[in-house]
Amino acid sequence: MFNEADKSYPIELVAEFLGVNSRTLYYYEKFNLVCPLRRGKKRYYSKEDINWLEYVRELMYKHGMNLRSIIILIKRRDAVILDKCPEDVVLCFKNYLAKKEDNLNKSEEKNKNNK
Numbered sequence: 001m002f003n004e005a006d007k008s009y010p011i012e013l014v015a016e017f018l019g020v021n022s023r024t025l026y027y028y029e030k031f032n033l034v035c036p037l038r039r040g041k042k043r044y045y046s047k048e049d050i051n052w053l054e055y056v057r058e059l060m061y062k063h064g065m066n067l068r069s070i071i072i073l074i075k076r077r078d079a080v081i082l083d084k085c086p087e088d089v090v091l092c093f094k095n096y097l098a099k100k101e102d103n104l105n106k107s108e109e110k111n112k113n114n115k
Contacts, residue, residue, distance in 0.1 A: 008037055008044035018053060028053065031071055035099040048095045 015022045028034050029043070033056055036043040045053075059065045 008046055009050070011036070011043045011045065014045045014050055014053075017050065018057060020057075025053075028056070031067060032100060033067070033071070033074070035096065035103050046095075052096050 009017075011022050011025055015025055018025075025034070025036075025043070025045075029036065034045070034049050034053055036045045036049060038044075056070060059070055060067070
């Protein structure tokens, strides 16, 4: 479904691939489970984002975790998530944390410039 030349995918394609609707992805973003790239008002997801979301959904549906538990583990950077993850998902998780921190820094910088 995803070819090697593409680096990011629109929300509609990702939602279809994951078997969810776009609102679910917005919901995940609202709770900082994913930080998609934005171009204007459109959201685009990297392969790492998609792998990460697949793992989050696996935690929910195969292991019975709810979103709150996953969010708490992420905030704590809990070993439970990192130890049980496949290596490529650990890399996705680290990428997610870096993007989240980068977005936070940009937001803080923007707030400073607006004052």
